[in-house]
Structures are given as structure tokens and as C-alpha cells.
Amino acid sequence: MSIESVNFLKSKGVKFLRVTFCDNANAIRAKAIHIDILESNLDYPVSITAAQQAFPIMYDAVVSQSGLQPVGEIWLVPDWTTLKILPYAPTHAIVMADMVVADRSESGSSSWSLCPRAFLKRAIAAAKEAGIEVMAAFENEFVLLDNVADRIIPTDDTVFAATLAMDLNYKTIDAIADALIAQDIIVERYYPESGPGQQEISIRYDRAMAAADRQILFRETVRGVAIERGLKASFLPKIFADRAGNGCHVHLSLWQDGKNITGDGSGQVSAIALSFIGGILQHLPALMALTTPSTNSYRRICPHYWSGAFTAWGYDNREAAIRVPSNPILPSPTHFELKTSDATANPYLALGAVIYAGIDGVRNNLNPGSPIDVDPGNFSEVELSRRGISRLPQNLGEAIDRSSSDRLLLDALGPELSRAYLAVRRAEWEAMKEMELEEEVKLLLERY
Numbered sequence: 001m002s003i004e005s006v007n008f009l010k011s012k013g014v015k016f017l018r019v020t021f022c023d024n025a026n027a028i029r030a031k032a033i034h035i036d037i038l039e040s041n042l043d044y045p046v047s048i049t050a051a052q053q054a055f056p057i058m059y060d061a062v063v064s065q066s067g068l069q070p071v072g073e074i075w076l077v078p079d080w081t082t083l084k085i086l087p088y089a090p091t092h093a094i095v096m097a098d099m100v101v102a103d104r105s106e107s108g109s110s111s112w113s114l115c116p117r118a119f120l121k122r123a124i125a126a127a128k129e130a131g132i133e134v135m136a137a138f139e140n141e142f143v144l145l146d147n148v149a150d151r152i153i154p155t156d157d158t159v160f161a162a163t164l165a166m167d168l169n170y171k172t173i174d175a176i177a178d179a180l181i182a183q184d185i186i187v188e189r190y191y192p193e194s195g196p197g198q199q200e201i202s203i204r205y206d207r208a209m210a211a212a213d214r215q216i217l218f219r220e221t222v223r224g225v226a227i228e229r230g231l232k233a234s235f236l237p238k239i240f241a242d243r244a245g246n247g248c249h250v251h252l253s254l255w256q257d258g259k260n261i262t263g264d265g266s267g268q269v270s271a272i273a274l275s276f277i278g279g280i281l282q283h284l285p286a287l288m289a290l291t292t293p294s295t296n297s298y299r300r301i302c303p304h305y306w307s308g309a310f311t312a313w314g315y316d317n318r319e320a321a322i323r324v325p326s327n328p329i330l331p332s333p334t335h336f337e338l339k340t341s342d343a344t345a346n347p348y349l350a351l352g353a354v355i356y357a358g359i360d361g362v363r364n365n366l367n368p369g370s371p372i373d374v375d376p377g378n379f380s381e382v383e384l385s386r387r388g389i390s391r392l393p394q395n396l397g398e399a400i401d402r403s404s405s406d407r408l409l410l411d412a413l414g415p416e417l418s419r420a421y422l423a424v425r426r427a428e429w430e431a432m433k434e435m436e437l438e439e440e441v442k443l444l445l446e447r448y
Helices: 005-011 035-041 050-054 114-128 161-184 208-228 272-293 345-364 383-385 396-404 407-413 415-432 438-445
Strands: 016-022 028-034 045-049 073-080 092-102 109-111 133-146 187-192 198-203 230-236 247-254 312-315 322-324 336-337
Touching: 016 035, 016 073, 016 208, 028 035, 028 045, 028 208, 045 050, 050 073, 050 415, 092 114, 092 208, 114 133, 114 208, 114 407, 133 208, 133 336, 133 345, 161 187, 161 198, 161 208, 187 415, 198 208, 208 230, 230 336, 247 272, 247 312, 247 345, 272 322, 272 336, 272 345, 272 396, 272 407, 272 415, 345 407, 396 407, 396 415
Parallel strands: 016 092, 312 322
Antiparallel strands: 016 028, 045 073, 073 092, 092 109, 133 198, 133 230, 133 247, 187 198, 247 336, 322 336
16 A cells, blocks of 8 residues: 555545454454544554454454463554445445454564465465355345344345335435445345345355455445444344244355366356365364354255255255256356355354365365255255255254364364354353343344
8 A cells, every 4th residue: 555545545534544343253353543644554454363263253362272361462464455445434444354463573564364365364364275256146135124223124025025024125225325335345136035124135246365355344334334224134044933034045166277267168167166065065064153153144045945955956946055057048057055054154264264165175075975966954854865965964062073074174174273263152152142032132143
């Protein structure tokens, strides 16, 4: 960033720059630096305590067994390519940050082992070593609510794709779309989803790091616009016990030399994509501690709820954990989606872990089995076993146990990050595992 860029921000009336990061609990946090002193603090504008990566979602305090304590300073180094002015808070700008440790004995700094963006960068590098570039997009579902204290009142109570819901919410949806577009995020489609006040806005795919950065921007934008319009927005997976939950499907495509290699040219998944899917499915029980990391997540992941509750994949099968969508116009398939994911996930950690699992599948030629063209929830236990399909973890505790014994995932995260991350997850599991839905929603509704 240069003085010209600082002057540009000043000319737009920007007063504060939010230097933003996402912690192990998937809380989006920032420290803001005033525009008047930004010029002299471009490289290291703000810092945080190392203990920050040991905070659970319930409170700001260090969890035990994390290996972290309130000693040590971590600097947030902006990635200036991510700089945006916030349309819903136009006197503030935002930039995504990497976490680094300053070297006292020598000039410069080094990446912190617990930095989520650094983890995703390592995953991208691992994919590159395997000759693959991963493109991705996060497909979010969220709920719009009236801003009424201590009450959860959705802005509508309609069915899937109801035009009435569009009429009731179009001003807010238009404002969200305009704000996303102003931040160079391409909006593709919108429709009301099945739940009360539930919406879905899909955005264009991009390279893996940009996709994860955009997920942070998306969540911030939806919430910020909702607040601006006197509403609340929540991405919490399960708000209403008997109604549809909020997923956040991860769409993935594989590329080589600028060419999409997800399909084989005949309408089927390519051999390399098949192995990538095989790797994800083999490690999915462990990955769920990162892709569905809240206690609330598992209220959504149930058979017959279109949430991906089994280690199965299929073409246009919305009950499979991995769905391969067809397309009548473009060469098909162009991508596949992981449905066993939601927006309580830190996008850098979740996407990085999925990439590592997929690359493991490619390196070891893992076979995901035959595609499933029926709802796997209708299979008997005998039939599931015969097909090599298993029920995925049914609570966060089970997912933590699977993650704690998955060597690939532990090695990918590294000892410091895996220790702190799993300690945060365990603290959240112990604190909330006995909660009734109403108490859990009250705590988490505005955290996500």
C-alpha cells in the first residue's frame, strides 16, 4: 500500500481501517486503525495477544489445554489486495490480515503457526505440488429476522422459492447484492429458502484464498446491511427445531494449466476428481470438526434433511454428502459441492482441510465407491455396509474424537494449531452439549 492509496481512502471519507481476522471459534474480529496514522503503520498496523486463538465462542478467555496463554504478541499484517470500503459502513474500510510473529533479533517477521490464512496457503501449495489448482465458492443460507429484543421473529414464513418472500424481502436482498457487487463480488442467483425468513444468495467462484476471503466479506455484508435496515441476520445452522436449517455448501472445481479438469468430457467425473472426492469422503468424519464445528451444526445434519449425513456421493443427489451437479449447457460436470458444511466454520481452516483431504485422495488413488442415485437414509444398516457407506458423526464430540485420531489432518494443521483448535472445540462441546435448542440459539444467534 502506498501514500496514494491512503489518500484515496481519505478522499472517500474513510476514517477507520478494520484489520480483520477469523479466530478458531470462527468469530470474525478486527482491530481498527485511524486513517490519520495509517501511513506510518502500513506494515504492522495492529497486534493481538497470542491467547486470542484459544478463545471459544462463548466468552473471551483462554481455554485449558490449548498451549496458549496471555503472553506473546502476534501482529496482523494486512493483505492489501483484499482492501475494500464497506458500503454499509462507508466511513470504514476492511482488509484481511495474516498473523505473524515479529523477530526481535532480526528485522522482519515470520508466519505464525496458528494463522488460519497461512494454513490455507499451505493447502494451496500442497495442491500445486500435486499439479492441481482448486477453485471454490461458499454457498450460504441465512435467516433475516426482525430486530426485536429477546424474540426471534423471521421476516416471513413462506415455502421454498416463494415469490411472496421475494416481495417481502426484496429491498434488503437488493441492498445486500449491491453491497457485495460494490466489493467486487459477483452475485449470481438469489431465492428464498424453505425456512422462515431463510434466504440464499450465491456468488461466483474464485481461487481458494479469494473464496475464503469472500466468505468473510459475505457474512460481514449480510449482517451489516441487515443492521442498517433495522433487521438481524443469522447464519446459525439450526434456529427452528422443526424447520429447515442453514447450510453453507462448499463448491469445488479442479484445474490444471487454466483448464477445468473436474469432468472427463463425457458427462462423468474425471478420474482425478473422483480420487479427490474419495479423499474427502474418507476423512469427512474428521473434517466435520472443521466444516461443521458447532454443537448446533449437528441439529441440522440428519437423514432426509438434505444436509449430507452419510459418506456418500452422487450426481444431482441432494442427500449425499458430496453432490455433483449437472448442467445442460456447459460441459458437465464443472464442479462438485460438499453439503456437510455450514457457516459456523472458519473458511480458511475448513477449505484448507478439505483440500488436504482431497489431495490425499489423489495421491493414494482413493475410490469413493459408486455414485448413489437414491436417498442413502433409506438403506438398511446391511445395505449401507455393503456399499461402504457410513453415518457421519452425530454430534461435535464424535467429530472431535475422529479429528484427534486423523493423522493426515493433524499433520496438516501442525501440532500448535491442531492443539489450540481442538481445545477450543472441546471447550465448546463441554459447555453446550447439554443445552436445549432455545438456550443454544440464544447464545449463538448473533455470534454467527
